Amino acid sequence: MKNILEMEFLNAVNQNIAIIHKVCNIYFKNPADRQDVFQEILYQLWKSYKSFTGASKFSTWMYRVAFNTAIGHVKSINKEAPKEEINEYHLQTVENNDTQERNENITLLYKAVHTLSDIDKAITLLYLEDKSYEEMAAITGLTKTNISVRLVRIRKQLKEKMNVLIN
Amino acid sequence: MKTTNDVKQFWSENNNVDDSHSALSDVDLKLIIKTKMKKEKKTIAEYFWAAFTYQVFIYSYMCHLLIKYWGNTEIAFLALGLILIYLPYTFMLYKKIKAIFLPATNAKNSPIKDVQSNINGKYHLLFVFFRFKKWFDRIVNPIACFILTAIVFQLYVSGGMEENIIAAIITFLTALSLFSIATYYENKKRFIIPLRHFKAILEDIKENN
Numbered sequence: 165m166k167n168i169l170e171m172e173f174l175n176a177v178n179q180n181i182a183i184i185h186k187v188c189n190i191y192f193k194n195p196a197d198r199q200d201v202f203q204e205i206l207y208q209l210w211k212s213y214k215s216f217t218g219a220s221k222f223s224t225w226m227y228r229v230a231f232n233t234a235i236g237h238v239k240s241i242n243k244e245a246p247k248e249e250i251n252e253y254h255l256q257t258v259e260n261n262d263t264q265e266r267n268e269n270i271t272l273l274y275k276a277v278h279t280l281s282d283i284d285k286a287i288t289l290l291y292l293e294d295k296s297y298e299e300m301a302a303i304t305g306l307t308k309t310n311i312s313v314r315l316v317r318i319r320k321q322l323k324e325k326m327n328v329l330i331n
Numbered sequence: 332m333k334t335t336n337d338v339k340q341f342w343s344e345n346n347n348v349d350d351s352h353s354a355l356s357d358v359d360l361k362l363i364i365k366t367k368m369k370k371e372k373k374t375i376a377e378y379f380w381a382a383f384t385y386q387v388f389i390y391s392y393m394c395h396l397l398i399k400y401w402g403n404t405e406i407a408f409l410a411l412g413l414i415l416i417y418l419p420y421t422f423m424l425y426k427k428i429k430a431i432f433l434p435a436t437n438a439k440n441s442p443i444k445d446v447q448s449n450i451n452g453k454y455h456l457l458f459v460f461f462r463f464k465k466w467f468d469r470i471v472n473p474i475a476c477f478i479l480t481a482i483v484f485q486l487y488v489s490g491g492m493e494e495n496i497i498a499a500i501i502t503f504l505t506a507l508s509l510f511s512i513a514t515y516y517e518n519k520k521r522f523i524i525p526l527r528h529f530k531a532i533l534e535d536i537k538e539n540n
Contacts, residue, residue, distance in 0.1 A: 170357065178354045206360070207367035215442050225443060232449045235532065269341060281535045286446060292342040305447030306536065314539055322338060 187230040276325035427460040454529035461522040
């Protein structure tokens with residue numbers, strides 16, 4: 165029985181594993197922190213898997229667990245671990261798109277996102293992942309109006325930061 | 332990258348983590364769960380068992396003194412006093428630690444909250460316990476230090492506190508300083524930093540609402 169549950173969980177997680185990587189990349193600069201939180205998110209997902217009733221999409225539920233875990237970890241880890249620049253770890257995700265310009269741009273994008281607040285980071289990731297306002301609201305607990313207002317500000321901030329970093 | 336649409340397009344084109352490279356196996360999952368379970372137990376043990384062991388030591392030592400010096404009303408009064416002031420803390424510690432640490436462990440039975448509700452819940456739990464702990468530290472630490480000093484002088488120093496008032500004051504102040512330093516660092520690590528973090532997020536939500 166446990167094995168069936170494990171296999172079911174593993175399949176569902178593997179289909180959406182990019183969510184955990186992206187959340188870790190958005191919140192943590194240090195590779196060791198990312199690895200630690202990646203494992204912590206998986207552990208929390210496993211522990212709460214039985215509570216997943218299918219009322220929401222699996223990815224929505226996974227985003228909630230991932231954001232809750234990552235945001236809960238931020239301060240303690242930032243306090244203990246030295247911050248590192250975004251480098252090869254982020255670039256692994258684009259190893260097949262091998263132009264230097266693309267690598268530089270994705271690095272700059274992460275640098276710009278890292279300057280946002282924790283909630284704004286979550287909204288940014290959901291926006292970049294093309295999630296609907298309903299889904300964003302279900303994950304973050306904010307209202308759709310609030311998300312829309314925040315997104316206007318975030319988009320402006322990101323654009324400005326990216327342009328400053330590029331120049 | 333001139334517009335935000337460029338950013339979004341750039342993201343979707345370039346940030347697709349290759350799932351086939353990072354897919355988890357059954358063995359990976361079991362290893363991660365085992366490692367994290369160990370870590371979780373260690374985290375709980377670090378705080379709970381350290382505090383609990385200290386209290387068990389206090390209770391056993393005071394009971395030992397009560398039995399050994401049966402009939403000595405001064406020792407009985409001091410030992411019983413210390414036991415009585417620690418009892419509510421032991422009860423609250425057990426109750427609150429259960430609430431702080433067990434939601435994660437028992438998450439199977441409760442639905443996952445959205446980010447805002449989760450932060451709110453965590454902040455409230457920590458805040459309530461810290462408020463009680465601060466009150467307890469301010470009142471009980473000096474009393475506990477005084478009782479421990481009185482017991483030490485009564486039992487092991489000839490003339491007791493009355494004839495060694497300066498030494499007793501120095502011992503009391505030293506014990507109180509050590510308690511205060513330990514409490515300060517413990518509170519900073521376990522409560523002040525996490526509370527500040529959660530509060531900043533909640534204020535960010537409130538300000539932009």
